[in-house]
Amino acid sequence: MPDVFDRIEWKVREIFGEELVCVHVGDVQECDIKRHPTYSKFREAAISSGVRSAATSRQWESMIAMGRLCDLDGGDTWRLVILDCIIPCFRSLSVRVSRDFQVEREEVRSAMVAAALEVWVSTATGVSPRQVRDRMVKAAFDAAFRVGNATSSEWPMDDVDMLNQTEIFALDPTLKMSSIIDLGGIRDTDVLEQLRGERVGALFQTQGHSTVIKEFHAALRSGTRSGSVGQARISRLSRSWISDPNLYYYVSDLYPSFIGLREAASVMGIAESAAHRLIRAGQFPFPAARSGRGYKISVKALMHFKDIPDAIVHADDVDNGALHAGGE
Structure with missing residues (x-):
């Protein structure tokens, strides 16, 4: 079934x-510039320049100017052109959100287009044309x-699920959550703490990263290496009496x-x-640390920006989950 992206x-x-496209005066015959591209070539250039440096x-x-003029004339052609040239950078995100949050893709895409159009209307005055495209993208x-x-808020979700939703697994950007246990409906805090750790172990084991766990443990x-959780925090955990509390x-x-x-930009959706x-x-x-000619972004700062809780787990629980997922 075609969705709003396809219909546009x-x-x-x-x-x-x-036909040839004129973005200068809207009419090839009236334009002083004699060389104009077909729409397919025009769109290709617009998409490329938008990703690199729309501003x-x-x-x-x-x-943007042609879009505003078209609005004044009561038309929507150039507004559709602008959307058509922005939508390619929406597609991959809409697929990821639909998949990871288990929501209809059409619903996601319709919301993205509606948000972009709201920005288009709200920036008609008082905003530089050079900022409009990026604001539309961010809003979408x-x-x-x-x-x-x-x-996703309609059912319980634990910390590890939220980590997976944003694909913040820096060891492998394609890493996905693979759970052997359903935490929905469990209210016992001891059990939840144990299963949370087991799910982390199962995740790394099934994705072939068991070495990371083994070396760290x-x-x-x-x-x-000492555990990163402070003693004051450990003392408040429901199972701090098990094994070695320093293994949290x-x-x-x-x-x-x-x-x-x-x-980092991919996780942020830009x-x-x-x-x-x-x-x-x-x-x-949040702070971006200069590293040579590029930048390095703190994973913890990024998690904080995305409101992702950093789950506390115990090494014994993580090991058990890895063993279970490995069939041992």
């Missing part, structure tokens, strides 16, 4: 076909996650402390180029 694309193709793109500035990304979060048990740690300890800006622009403008939501 088909509508624009129906309008332009393979400095003359093409996008002209597209935020809307996609709102749809996902609204749906060996360092904990040998004393070459945060799940984030299994990941590198920092990841690259590209991976393009890497947009992240660079935010950093240069001093508007990035």
